[in-house]
Amino acid sequence: MTGAIYRKADRLGLLRIAQGLLYTKGADVKEQHATCWCHRGLNSGEAAGVWRTTDGSNARLSGVVTCGNVWACPVCAAKICEERRKDLSDAMAAAVSMGKTGYLLTLTFPHEADIPLGELLEKFGTARQKWANSRTYKRIMGEKGNGGEIGRLGSVTSLEVTVGKANGWHPHVHVLVIADRLGFGEGDPVNPAGDLASILIEELKGAWVKALQKAGLCDTHQVSDTFAHGLNVRGGERAAEYIAKFGRDERWGASSEITKGHAKVGTVGEIAGDMHFTPFQLLDFAHQGNTWARARFAEYVAAFHGRRMLSWSPGLRKSIALGDERDDADLAADQTPAPEETMVATITADDLSVLTSRAMLADFHRYVAEWCVCTESAQADVNDYLAWVRTLPKAGRGLVTVKGAFDGRRRAIETQEAA
Ligand SMILES: [Zn+2]
Structure with a gap:
């Protein structure tokens, strides 16, 4: 094969x-x-x-009957994400043709084991809301049709999660931000991962740490670490790479080659603590009888039920001439x-x-x-x-x-x- x-x-x-x-x-x-x-x-x-x-x-x-559940079903998720990926790449192409670019922002927070995923998702949502409502965010990223200092046209936010034995759940979002070229006032990437740096990015990081503290997701002793790792901004090339892999098996591990690779490292009952898995990777371990993986998959499906995987900022699709978004069930059932x-x-x-x-x-x-x-x-x-x-x-x-x-x-x- x-x-x-x-x-x-x-x-x-x-x-x-x-x-x-x-x-x-x-x-x-x-x-x-x-x-x-x-x-x-x-x-x-x-x-x-x-x-x-x-x-x-x-x-x-x-x-045949399709469930349309983008979180629980590996078959429907692949179908749905295929269409979502086309939308994202159209958005990126439109940005370029308008003389703009796409930045990839990743937001996360310090995570520890033993906190239920449902609770983390609620607090994480609160932190993102507080961040978007902050004066710093509004000045830099703009609001209601005003593009702020970076000339932002809009953004698309994607919610994801991984889980590990030692550090528990790791929810995070990737945000594709369509904005002016060099809008952040950045120079060349500062490391091989492609992270960008500028005064505006520092300010956004500071606002993110404050929002996390208010939401109860960052203690005083975690502030400097969170400032360094809680938010990063990468440029157009990284954004394009992210879009190319969006929802693909290699990112999820929903293909036997990848899961088998992991299975060699941690077989039943002895999954290494520092390894992180995507929800679909848990399925293979659960099937081999791993009770930890089994319980985590069930918790994940319950906590993500009814949540959106991808959220477009108001007006963005219209401004780049993308039609209305189709819902998950509709995409999964599409027989074209x-x-x-x-x-x-x-x-x-x-x-x-x-x-x-x-x-x-x-x-x-x-x-x-x-x-x-x-x-x-x-x-x-x-x-x-x-x-x-x-x-x-x-x-x-x-x-x-x-x-x-x-x-x-x-x-x-x-x-x-x-x-
Ligand atoms: Zn399905």
Whole structure:
């Protein structure tokens, strides 16, 4: 298996692990997390389309239920972020064509283990609000259509989190700030990481430390350290790199090559304290039986529920002629085929439940991508594959099989727990 290939299959494998973790045994169907039903039933109609990219690098199903949860679902997250990434790169291109540039600001705070993520997110939100309301921020970054000292057109904020055993949760935001070139009055980067320095940046750092103190996220003894590391500003090249990787598997670790790399360092029960993981990396450890990873993933899904991943400042999309933002559910459900895709076969709702009950959905995608090269025989090949899967025993582990069609979340459906 080469690096770029079959990522969708890897993500489907992670989705299955997430479903196992999120499924509440004995609870009512409607009480289950929506991600439990993702790719487990048909949206409407009799059959799902089986699509394959011509170069064999990917396969997917159309017409299946999608959960649209950008935090909990590795499959929907990838789809949603693909579109968000296009928006970000359009914003960057528009900035350049207007003679502006994009800066990448990263905001964080000193973090310690044992503080619940929900509490940290609340306080972190409060700190960002206080920072944006400070006189220093308003003077430098502007407000309500006035661009401040840096000539800011607007910004896009992305919320992220990693977690480690020694230092606990590490929520942080990356802010793409569209502003005048050399707006911060900066010189060349001061270190290999690309950090910029200037008087305005120092002032913003000071305001950030004050905001953190007010929000209860920075003690007196942490002030100098937080001043040095709590906020950094990088230039256009770094901003472009960030956008290129936005939501991609290599950033999340939602691909087997990366997670396997980590697994070598810290196997079950012995994850090194100083290592940090993305939520989707936790899934692999949880699957291997690591209870710490299992509990952290559950805490993460609960704490991020309903939060926005990406927030555009008011008026920015309009000023760079980007249309209205589409919501997560809408993007996840989008079935528009890519030019290099062909529909090679269809499968029924029953076929789909045969695949999920045997934990073979990820493998099926790999099979289609790799083997269904001949469009004429693809349906027969798919049927043969399905006949084989029917002979396999059902997989257990609290995973469920969905029968019949449903609209993704609400409509009552028949379920049956796999043996
Ligand atoms: Zn999903």
